[in-house]
Amino acid sequence: MILSSEIYLKCSQCGYEISAGNNEIMLTGRCPRCHGLLFIKYRKPVFKVNKNERGIWRYSLLPPFKNRVTLGEGLTPVSRVEEILVKNEKFNPTGLYSDRASALISSFLRDIDAKKVYVGYSEEFTKSLIYYLAGVSLYIVASSIFDIDPEDIMLFAGKGLDLVYEYPNDAAVVYYENPLTIEGLKTIVFELYEKSVKTENIVVPAKSGILALSLYKGIEDLNEAGIETSFQVTAATLKGFNPQILRNLRRVKVFEVSEVELYEAYRKLLRKGFKIKPLAALSYHVAEIIGDSVAVVTMGYKTRTTGRGSDVKKLVLDIVSRKPLITAYEIWKEKPVYTLRAVYKAIKSMELNGEICFEVKTRGVRKVKLYKLC
Ligand SMILES: [Zn+2]
The missing domain is CATH 3.40.50.1100 (Rossmann fold)
Structure with missing residues (x-):
């Protein structure tokens, strides 16, 4: 309870x-x-x-x-x-x-050990929640395919999610307003x-x-x-x-x-x-x-989008040289001018290209990658 x-x-x-x-x-x-x-x-x-x-x-x-x-x-x-x-x-x-809402909803669903979740479609919220509920069986509930943003349909199809057009009898539907x-x-x-x-x-x-x-x-x-x-x-x-x-x-x-x-x-x-x-x-x-x-x-x-990839990399190198042994998340938080995703993407590719090195350390119960200059 x-x-x-x-x-x-x-x-x-x-x-x-x-x-x-x-x-x-x-x-x-x-x-x-x-x-x-x-x-x-x-x-x-x-x-x-x-x-x-x-x-x-x-x-x-x-x-x-x-x-x-x-x-x-x-x-x-x-x-x-x-x-x-x-x-x-x-x-x-x-x-x-809505990511703030998704964090709460996905924590709750994990607490009650939900295996199968119906999500009522609404623009933006659904996109955020399915990102947070990776690994859970998800069904998107909508009244018609016409009511869904075409880009979202591409996302759902790409992720192999099912669309449902009728309210399920046996389960609750998670809507944005709760x-x-x-x-x-x-x-x-x-x-x-x-x-x-x-x-x-x-x-x-x-x-x-x-x-x-x-x-x-x-x-x-x-x-x-x-x-x-x-x-x-x-x-x-x-x-x-x-x-x-x-x-x-x-x-x-x-x-x-x-x-x-x-x-x-x-x-x-x-x-x-x-x-x-x-x-x-x-x-x-x-x-x-x-x-x-x-x-x-x-x-x-918009002005930040030109040559963006290399700009993000420059920023990452600058932060890592000043504060070595730092997580990807901490690098982003240090100067959040780009999205978290953009910073993760840049770090991933720098790692592959050998432009940045890391050590794996245990923090609490988790293993984390701490980045440094090579
Ligand atoms: Zn009342």
Whole structure:
């Protein structure tokens, strides 16, 4: 039983509390009274940071799982892009902020020893989750092949995954919106707090509103652990899209932009060389308007793509010469200007070409490769 003396569930909308239930409630449970999304609550909330842990598992106030899956998600950099402070979620393993959710969901599935998992299709999230669930039998549930992004279909086919068009009778389907996703995404707030980012507004793009709801939950968790922050969440959305789940939440403001205005802002960013999706452009644009903000985005910089491979290699050599005997992950974290994947790829090829050498050492229970100059 996953609900315990440590955690219980509480409806995000009406406050109804649930202290017992089967495992599935963590993935598919909704409030029996109002169908609202459920929050995982901690009976003794204490906020602590274990700086030796990499990524999101450094924080307390996460469910007490036996297995903690991580591929290096979280601790994404905060930097200034032109006048705007951005927290760039591109620097997650698959380049998506849903990697934070995938880490929580895959840990839970490992705890309950799930052998076969149905994943409800949604753009981006599904891509991230299957990366985290390598080795598990996966079925993608969609209403029609037409509803799936063609690039995603190529990915599913390439990985030999089955598509299912009907809701299975015998198993739960993991959709993006669940209590574990919220726990994963809320770590964005914990990171901003840990780094003492001085800002009033955290601006996030809002379509379903789950990211904004999760950040709100992170602020609430800190408060309940006795920590006061000045953080407010601003959900940047399109006119007429005001998500239902964000209504009546203290500390969440909804800022609406027209379609025409968003497209104009988006084109401006593209012309400047940013590689950004319209939804991310939405939070960047709103942060520009309201000021004193940090915008949560996923964005790349076109200018960095020329001769990229050799640039990454140069950076790796520079870091290894200054800090010998360092893991690939630590090399990336030292200066996260490229994606984790790009850095791993560069190191792999340098290893093959003999441009970089390594020693294998035991750290805790794991064997790790520590890189050095040859
Ligand atoms: Zn409710």
